[in-house]
Amino acid sequence: xxxxxxxxxxxxxxxxxxxxxxxxxxxxxxxxxxxxxxxxxxxxxxxxxxxxxxxxxxxxxxxxxxxxxxxxxxxxxxxxxxxxxxxxxxxxxxxxxxxxxxxxxxxxxxxxxxxxxxxxxxxxxxxxxxxxxxxxxxxxxxxxxxxxxxxxxxxxxxxxxxxxxxxxxxxxxxxxxxxxxxxxxxxxxxxxxxxxxxxxxxxxxxxxxxxxxxxxxxxxxxxxxxxxxxxxxxxxxxxxxxxxxxxxxxxxxxxxxxxxxxxxxxxxxxxxxxxxxxxxxxxxxxxxxxxxxxxxxxxxxxxxxxxxxxxxxxxxxxxxxxxxxxxxxxxxxxxxxxxxxxxxxxxxxxxxxxxxxxxxxxxxxxxxxxxxxxxxxxxxxxxxxxxxxxxxxxxxxxxxxx
Ligand code: PMP
Numbered sequence: 001x002x003x004x005x006x007x008x009x010x011x012x013x014x015x016x017x018x019x020x021x022x023x024x025x026x027x028x029x030x031x032x033x034x035x036x037x038x039x040x041x042x043x044x045x046x047x048x049x050x051x052x053x054x055x056x057x058x059x060x061x062x063x064x065x066x067x068x069x070x071x072x073x074x075x076x077x078x079x080x081x082x083x084x085x086x087x088x089x090x091x092x093x094x095x096x097x098x099x100x101x102x103x104x105x106x107x108x109x110x111x112x113x114x115x116x117x118x119x120x121x122x123x124x125x126x127x128x129x130x131x132x133x134x135x136x137x138x139x140x141x142x143x144x145x146x147x148x149x150x151x152x153x154x155x156x157x158x159x160x161x162x163x164x165x166x167x168x169x170x171x172x173x174x175x176x177x178x179x180x181x182x183x184x185x186x187x188x189x190x191x192x193x194x195x196x197x198x199x200x201x202x203x204x205x206x207x208x209x210x211x212x213x214x215x216x217x218x219x220x221x222x223x224x225x226x227x228x229x230x231x232x233x234x235x236x237x238x239x240x241x242x243x244x245x246x247x248x249x250x251x252x253x254x255x256x257x258x259x260x261x262x263x264x265x266x267x268x269x270x271x272x273x274x275x276x277x278x279x280x281x282x283x284x285x286x287x288x289x290x291x292x293x294x295x296x297x298x299x300x301x302x303x304x305x306x307x308x309x310x311x312x313x314x315x316x317x318x319x320x321x322x323x324x325x326x327x328x329x330x331x332x333x334x335x336x337x338x339x340x341x342x343x344x345x346x347x348x349x350x351x352x353x354x355x356x357x358x359x360x361x362x363x364x365x366x367x368x369x370x371x372x373x374x375x376x377x378x379x380x381x382x383x384x385x386x387x388x389x390x391x392x393x394x395x396x397x398x399x400x401x402x
Contacts, residue, residue, distance in 0.1 A: 172322025
């Protein structure tokens with residue numbers, strides 16, 4: 001893969017931080033954005049900005065077409081059967097909240113939701129907000145970060161109403177066997193939501209091959225604009241679900257006495273959508289598709305293996321969290337007793353951007369017996385020489401903290 005040529009598509013990578021070249025290893029939190037996506041945003045603001053689905057005039061029709069073409073692109077990208085099953089949201093978080101609050105109204109009091117110990121707070125708290133005695137049952141994992149599927153099978157009861165599991169852990173990098181997880185749930189007649197926030201930037205996703213009922217992800221983690229996410233839902237379930245928010249766009253007919261609702265997907269898209277960013281998201285999908293996930297995965301895996309080997313060999317007192325086979329290009333670690341924040345600060349001063357803290361996964365931190373962790377994560381534009389610079393910076397930080 002010609003990383004150097006792809007790097008030129010990301011102007012942000014050229015900047016310096018404290019006089020040092022930026023080495024951006026916080027890709028799990030958000031990735032940088034290629035010029036083609038920024039250009040699509042600029043073009044929409046300069047030439048086509050008009051509210052969608054509401055105008056007979058040319059600009060509105062143009063913008064509507066751009067938005068609906070993006071929806072069709074997303075459908076193809078995840079191999080959904082029907083564009084009506086693609087709902088635009090603000091992000092993964094809003095997509096899960098939509099399902100929890102809408103589908104949540106259809107489940108009995110005292111239902112049980114199965115989640116895993118490695119979930120992001122976005123896949124924990126929305127289920128808790130259902131209230132009405134709904135509780136979480138938690139799939140445990142082993143010390144390498146692999147989910148215990150035997151324990152998972154034992155969690156089902158006649159109260160189980162949903163399984164909600166992450167495709168890829170944002171801390172451990174574990175790629176969960178979502179096909180098997182879904183098949184087991186379906187044997188019990190239970191629907192499945194997969195949190196794909198960390199999967200879509202690393203691997204091709206086929207929702208029909210997975211068989212899941214809902215799949216959610218954010219554009220900003222896969223080289224797209226902020227403010228856009230996707231809820232894929234199987235039509236049959238979305239049809240049964242009540243609207244999440246009320247307002248313009250989601251209605252059929254309104255009177256003061258009674259309102260009917262629009263067809264899918266609009267029933268779940270109240271108000272003006274983020275149409276400029278949705279249109280630009282399409283460019284991000286085209287961009288990653290043109291590079292190809294085989295190339296991206298191979299490149300990131302090579303960086304992961306190289307970085308892991310060098311860190312393990314050269315950084316005294318290093319502990320890596322998450323060693324599941326086939327894990328994604330995410331390295332979470334601690335050095336001796338050093339506070340993750342101190343490690344992150346010392347790396348930052350050398351131009352290296354990593355993330356520190358609980359990574360919105362406090363129950364996982366508790367399972368790992370730590371307060372927080374340092375996380376370095378790789379994207380298609382990172383290079384071997386950046387890994388070298390990261391290891392040098394880390395060695396320096398480690399010796400300062402020793
Ligand atoms: N789930 C996972 C696994 C994540 O990594 C994140 C983002 N860190 C989210 C959900 C939430 O995504 P967003 O903030 O884009 O809604």
